[in-house]
Amino acid sequence: MDFTFTSKQQEVIELCRELAKDFAKRAGEHDRDRTAPEENYEKLREAGLFGIAIPEKYGGLGIGFLGYVAAMEELAQGCASTANSFNMHANATGAILQHPDVPETVKQRVVDLALKEHKLMCTSVSEPTSSSLLATSYTPSLEACRVEGGYTLHGKKAFASMFESSDYVYLYAHPEGDPNPQASIGFLVPINGGKMPGVTVHDVWDPLGMRATRSNTVEYDGAFVPDEFVLHQTDEFLNDFIIRGANWSFAGFAAVYLGVGMGILNYARELLGSRKAKGFAQPQGFHPDIRRRIGTMASELEAAKFSMYHAAWYSDTYGPSLQTFHHFLRAKYMIAKATMNAAQSASIACGIHGLMKELPLERMIRDAATAPIMPPNIDACADQVGLLTMGLNPAEAMPPLKSLEPLTTVQVGGKGA
Structure with missing residues (x-):
């Protein structure tokens, strides 16, 4: 290693x-x-x-x-x-x-x-009914209807980051009439910044953090995709996109949030290592409470970083597998936890000086708020890590919620992994 x-x-x-x-x-x-x-x-x-x-x-x-x-x-x-x-x-x-x-x-x-x-290019997988806690909710309901020379798309995608700035979008749609909910077709759709006929961007993105991602809802009403932009088809969407493609499906996000956490740490370190309170000769960083907070932040983020580096190295060395997926889940959990903790500690340690809107720490703290909910969310990561650590097949775990209709079994570690 x-x-x-x-x-x-x-x-x-x-x-x-x-x-x-x-x-x-x-x-x-x-x-x-x-x-x-x-x-x-x-x-x-x-x-x-x-x-x-x-x-x-x-x-x-x-x-x-x-x-x-x-x-x-x-x-x-x-x-x-x-x-x-x-x-x-x-x-x-x-x-x-x-x-x-x-x-x-x-x-x-x-x-x-x-x-x-x-x-x-951008990627658009989430839909208005997706939940970062429930993997099966990511199976696409956007419908692909076969027509002469290609397909038409019908339905909505949500949280489509950078869509309006992109020339193409990578997405999955469900083939019309296929009874298998995991049946999907991968497309690379030419969208011309959302100006493609049959595409409407709904400007709904006004969140607490990550505001400039412009992650709006996109509605497809008959948008035509030529056959030449069909990438592949699969009967196992979850295995195909999320498990086998764990590096790109969610670990890239984790790397971004690691950067957010490190940015928070660096800001707090520089501020508290130099700022002096009235009547004191030493910077506030010498205060034992500040030392402990900075020390805890640095330790947790460094551990999260090397968890991610190990997962990335393992992916580069051995390729996609269930074990690779397991490594990335652990890294995603650790980064979400460390970044969330860093945001809390920095806001306490830096005080109101760090929460003024004209200062970058305030923005980083708001961006960090999305770290534990970015798919798979922190609870979903812990759940899956627990099962895999015990050598149990997640597909055999009881569904956490009652389904409206039976879903095709997700055979984790099947041919897609």
């Missing part, structure tokens, strides 16, 4: 660190106005980062998931909304190129779109 970065990985990490400094200058404005950071996406394109998740054999940066995790950790410290949204581009390109059922000709087209035509 070696977490030493290659020269190429280190180059990308340092590039993202420098971009983060620039993004931080506008992060407050985009957060306040909940506007898309278009200039940041353009700078990512100019920096050659549209290929950050593309393997070297396809002409991408080839930094692996470990390199990607470390890069996102840096980027998120400048503007978490930019990092969280751009993660959707990496999700789309990385997941498609990793998928064994996507034909090589289709993969090459995706590569050309990203690297030669500089097209920005």
Whole structure:
């Protein structure tokens, strides 16, 4: 197990660190106005980062998931909304190129779109009825109806980050009339920033944190997708997208929130290590309560970081598997917990000076509020980690809620894993 970065990985990490400094200058404005950071996406394109998740054999940066995790950790410290949204581009390109059922000709087209035509992509899986606590609720109800030359899409997707800024969206839809709720078709849909006929963006995104992700609801009413943009079909959506593709389906988000936590720690460390209270000769950092809070934050975040680095290394080394999924679940849990705790400790330690809206800590604390609920949420992670740690098949666990209708059994670790 070696977490030493290659020269190429280190180059990308340092590039993202420098971009983060620039993004931080506008992060407050985009957060306040909940506007898309278009200039940041353009700078990512100019920096050659549209290929950050593309393997070297396809002409991408080839930094692996470990390199990607470390890069996102840096980027998120400048503007978490930019990092969280751009993660959707990496999700789309990385997941498609990793998928064994996507034909090589289709993969090459995706590569050309990203690297030669500089097209920005997003991923849209959540729907208005999805729950980050219940994995089966992510099976798509967006319907794909077969027509001459392709499909038409009918239904809604929710929390579609960066949709209005993207040229293409990677999504799954359920084939019309198929009785298997997990039957799905993967598409790469040309959307032209949401201006595609049959597509309506509902501007509902006005949350506490991650405001500049523009994660609005998108309605599809007969949007036509040509056959050439069909990626693959599956009868096991959960195994196919979430378990086998755990690195891109949820671990990329975790890396972003690790960056949020580290940003909170660094802000608190610098502020409290230098600020003096009236009548005292030493900075407040010498106070035992402050020392303990900073020490706890640093310890928890460092442990979370290396849990994620280990999961990323394992994924790069051994590929998709149930064990890889298990590693990522543990890392996601630890990052959510550590970031949530860091936000609470920093707000107490820094006091009102850290909660004024013109200061970046206040924004980072609000962004951190979404860490434990980003899918799979912290309770779902703990639940699945518990089952897998005991060697139990999650598919055999009793459903937590009564279903409206029987669902096809999710055979965890089946052919999709």
